[in-house]
Amino acid sequence: GAVVSQHPSWVICKSGTSVKIECRSLDFQATTMFWYRQFPKQSLMLMATSNEGSKATYEQGVEKDKFLINHASLTLSTLTVTSAHPEDSSFYICSAESGRGNEQYFGPGTRLTVT
Amino acid sequence: GQNIDQPTEMTATEGAIVQINCTYQTSGFNGLFWYQQHAGEAPTFLSYNVLDGLEEKGRFSSFLSRSKGYSYLLLKELQMKDSASYLCAVEGDYKLSFGAGTTVTVRA
Numbered sequence: 001g002a003v004v005s006q007h008p009s010w011v012i013c014k015s016g017t018s019v020k021i022e023c024r025s026l027d028f029q030a031t032t033m034f035w036y037r038q039f040p041k042q043s044l045m046l047m048a049t050s051n052e053g054s055k056a057t058y059e060q061g062v063e064k065d066k067f068l069i070n071h072a073s074l075t076l077s078t079l080t081v082t083s084a085h086p087e088d089s090s091f092y093i094c095s096a097e098s099g100r101g102n103e104q105y106f107g108p109g110t111r112l113t114v115t
Numbered sequence: 116g117q118n119i120d121q122p123t124e125m126t127a128t129e130g131a132i133v134q135i136n137c138t139y140q141t142s143g144f145n146g147l148f149w150y151q152q153h154a155g156e157a158p159t160f161l162s163y164n165v166l167d168g169l170e171e172k173g174r175f176s177s178f179l180s181r182s183k184g185y186s187y188l189l190l191k192e193l194q195m196k197d198s199a200s201y202l203c204a205v206e207g208d209y210k211l212s213f214g215a216g217t218t219v220t221v222r223a
Contacts, residue, residue: 034210043202043213044158093157103148104211106157 003027004096006107013084013114020080021110023094029074030096034104035067038091050077084114117141119214121203126220127193135188135201135217143207149177149188150202152216158202161188193221 003026013019023033032051036044048064050056050071058064068080077096081088091111095104118140127133139147146165150158164170164179164186176189190197198221203214 032209043215044211046210046212049210091155103160103163106150106159109155109157111155 002098002103002105004030004094004105004107006092006094006110008110009108010111011113013112015085015114016083018080018082019084019112020078021092021094021112023077023079023096023107025075025096025098025105028096028098028105030077031074031099032097033071033077034095034097035069035077035079036093036095038093038109044093047079081112084112086114088112089114117205117207117212119203119205119212121201121214121217123215124218124220126222129193129195129221129223131193133190133193133219135190135203135219137186137188137203137214139184139186139203139205139214141184141205141207141212144181145206147177147179147186148204148206148211149175149186150204152200152202154200161201190219195221195223197221 005024007022035047038044046059047062048056048058050069052071052074056069071077091109093109094107097104121137148163149161152158162177169178174191179186200216200218202216204211
């Protein structure tokens with residue numbers, strides 16, 4: 001139980017284009033989903049917290065107009081990186097919280113490379 | 116603000132014991148997690164401490180002292196597959212703040 005999937009697992013895109021990453025909780029309903037970014041040999045940095053049906057809460061320094069988050073249902077959240085630049089190349093990881101306890105279940109991550 | 120410190124790297128021999136320390140100073144505290152992360156993969160849950168004391172789960176144990184802002188993860192009977200990064204994460208203000216991770220290398 002408590003499986004979270006992400007799609008795609010890796011993506012290469014050209015600078016200036018937009019990329020959408022999906023995060024799904026497969027066997028539970030996620031009241032809250034989190035989006036993290038991890039640069040090589042660094043820890044996970046929280047980008048934003050999203051609750052179903054409401055606007056995401058972004059961490060300081062994260063541009064909400066660049067990283068669009070949509071939490072349309074209790075099992076799906078999407079992160080769209082708009083006008084991607086090479087410095088956006090990173091490992092993006094989502095996690096989901098079921099609300100029955102405070103453990104977060106992590107997706108397998110999406111490696112984004114912007115050329 | 117959140118300040119979570121853990122050593123950058125540790126090396127140990129197969130079959131040995133390694134202790135990874137984590138100290139934290141955070142604006143809120145609801146509990147402390149330890150995660151294991153292999154390169155290029157997402158973190159996997161190892162342990163959760165909310166009360167002071169030791170939590171044992173097989174070869175892995177985790178200790179918490181809230182008054183000292185200190186935790187450690189103890190890995191016993193090390194195996195080669197335990198080579199990974201170990202992340203200390205503090206839960207507070209409805210979110211997790213991660214330390215930079217400790218890369219453990221297990222040698223034969």
